[in-house]
Amino acid sequence: MQAASxxxxxxxxxxxxxxxxxxxVLLQIPEARVAPLLACVKGWPLEAQADLANxxxxxxxxxxLLLAALxxxxxxxxxxxxxxxxxxxxxxQTEQEVTEQVFEILKFSAFLLExxxxxxxxxxxxxxxxxxxxxxxxxxxxxxxVVAMLALPSQVHRYAADPTSFVDPAAGRNNLLRRRLLTVxxxxxxxxxxxxxxxxxxxxxxxxxKDVEFQFYSTEQEGDEDMTSRVVNVTIPSYEMVVxxxxxxxxxxxxxxxxxxxxxxxxxxxxxxxxxxxxxxxASYASRSVLARENLVVExxxxxxxxxxxFSDAWDVTNYVEQxxxxxxxxxxxxxxxxxxxxxxxxxxTALLVLTALVxxxxxxxxxxGVLGRQSNVLQALGVVKGTPHATGSASPPALxxxxxxxxMDMSLAVAFVQATTDLLSPQEAEVLFxxxxxxxxxxxx
Numbered sequence: 154m155q156a157a158s159x160x161x162x163x164x165x166x167x168x169x170x171x172x173x174x175x176x177x178v179l180l181q182i183p184e185a186r187v188a189p190l191l192a193c194v195k196g197w198p199l200e201a202q203a204d205l206a207n208x209x210x211x212x213x214x215x216x217x218l219l220l221a222a223l224x225x226x227x228x229x230x231x232x233x234x235x236x237x238x239x240x241x242x243x244x245x246q247t248e249q250e251v252t253e254q255v256f257e258i259l260k261f262s263a264f265l266l267e268x269x270x271x272x273x274x275x276x277x278x279x280x281x282x283x284x285x286x287x288x289x290x291x292x293x294x295x296x297x298x299v300v301a302m303l304a305l306p307s308q309v310h311r312y313a314a315d316p317t318s319f320v321d322p323a324a325g326r327n328n329l330l331r332r333r334l335l336t337v338x339x340x341x342x343x344x345x346x347x348x349x350x351x352x353x354x355x356x357x358x359x360x361x362x363k364d365v366e367f368q369f370y371s372t373e374q375e376g377d378e379d380m381t382s383r384v385v386n387v388t389i390p391s392y393e394m395v396v397x398x399x400x401x402x403x404x405x406x407x408x409x410x411x412x413x414x415x416x417x418x419x420x421x422x423x424x425x426x427x428x429x430x431x432x433x434x435x436a437s438y439a440s441r442s443v444l445a446r447e448n449l450v451v452e453x454x455x456x457x458x459x460x461x462x463x464f465s466d467a468w469d470v471t472n473y474v475e476q477x478x479x480x481x482x483x484x485x486x487x488x489x490x491x492x493x494x495x496x497x498x499x500x501x502x503t504a505l506l507v508l509t510a511l512v513x514x515x516x517x518x519x520x521x522x523g524v525l526g527r528q529s530n531v532l533q534a535l536g537v538v539k540g541t542p543h544a545t546g547s548a549s550p551p552a553l554x555x556x557x558x559x560x561x562m563d564m565s566l567a568v569a570f571v572q573a574t575t576d577l578l579s580p581q582e583a584e585v586l587f588x589x590x591x592x593x594x595x596x597x598x599x
Contacts, residue, residue: 168207172199179211184218184254185246191257197268202307205271212276215258219280222251229255231410232286232428234329236279249403252289259284259295266302275303278324285333286428288410290435294452297337300324301455304462305506325463335469336429337456340436340449343477350483354446355495365389365437367416369426387420387430392438409435447497454484454503461510465525475528484508485534508535 168176175198182190205212220239223229226248246254259281266272281303284296303324324330344350367387372380395408404411413431416422422430439449464470474480487496487504511531526532 176211188254188257191261197264203269205269205274216277222255230286231288234283256292263298263302270307282330288407297452297455301458304459331464334456334460336432340432344479344483347482347486351486351492392441409438454507458507471525481529481531481534
């Protein structure tokens with residue numbers, strides 16, 4: 154990817170010794186050892202934020218491995234996509250080994266991007282977009298997270314970011330990515346009420362629905378007659394019909410893809426609908442377990458985070474938010490303290506990032522709230538009203554000058570997040586979370 158200026162491509166600071174050692178190890182190990190090494194990385198191992206400009210050689214190596222994997226095994230993808238070829242010699246590995254390598258590269262890339270500045274130099278947006286249509290659902294999840302972390306603004310409180318040179322990554326100009334993210338976001342349909350997602354997560358046991366249908370229009374021509382269209386109803390078989398007690402985990406991870414391949418062949422479903430079908434089947438199969446439902450909700454939140462950060466001015470994104478007012482309220486419910494026993498921590502954290510992106514969308518950075526933020530009604534959902542007092546029990550609102558209006562709104566938003574999530578916390582715990590909210594806000598106000 155090309156950044157907007159040469160200065161953005163330059164490292165802002167050299168890596169520290171620990172970071173340099175990690176980069177050297179990744180560059181020196183043979184390809185066959187990349188996956189086992191990355192599997193040992195369970196999170197970002199450094200305190201400071203990385204500068205991706207320093208990581209160019211490592212990113213280039215991982216990028217070539219992704220391209221080589223897709224070139225060697227096109228069957229890694231259910232939904233085909235044209236992309237650049239690599240001339241790098243392809244190592245002799247089984248498809249399962251290559252799948253694990255791709256999964257670990259994506260997982261590590263998400264850790265790195267979440268904790269990095271200079272994201273405009275990230276080179277692998279194209280293969281990551283392709284891997285949103287991978288047969289293995291673990292790979293799809295990590296690919297979606299990579300896109301979300303690429304869209305997440307750098308954290309300015311962690312030393313390495315330059316608030317004067319924010320550059321949107323080239324992914325923000327990728328229309329295919331926008332359409333795919335929007336499809337993922339709509340996987341289970343829009344929430345019908347604010348508590349629907351919380352109840353979905355908390356359900357003790359949800360059997361896979363046996364009457365889920367996928368509909369599409371089929372165009373046919375009989376003889377000399379004009380083309381006619383008809384609605385085709387495709388019944389999605391239950392997860393239990395595809396995966397049994399003896400099914401190996403590697404095949405179970407591709408259950409949705411296997412179902413899609415059978416349905417595509419049986420009903421002659423057009424290629425343009427394959428990704429939509431795949432997403433709907435995966436959403437249906439997520440009902441099988443608590444963990445699968447949690448993963449689906451997090452994946453959907455990651456898709457929304459990327460959409461709201463990269464495509465806040467796109468008509469289809471703003472229209473989707475406007476047409477589904479319960480969407481914002483359902484996300485707010487995920488962070489409320491009343492839901493703390495029913496909503497996993499990683500869901501709450503991701504929901505917090507999505508809400509912050511709604512308020513501080515890309516247009517809003519220039520001054521005032523953007524179209525997306527206004528249509529989402531996120532401030533009303535959070536109970537934030539511009540000009541209201543910040544402290545609970547204040548006798549009257551503080552006097553506001555016009556040049557402090559934006560600061561006041563930021564403070565109100567931070568307080569709203571804290572009040573929504575910390576009603577049952579001690580003052581010391583609430584203070585810690587309050588500081589965290591302000592850091593997320595400062596990251597988006599660049």
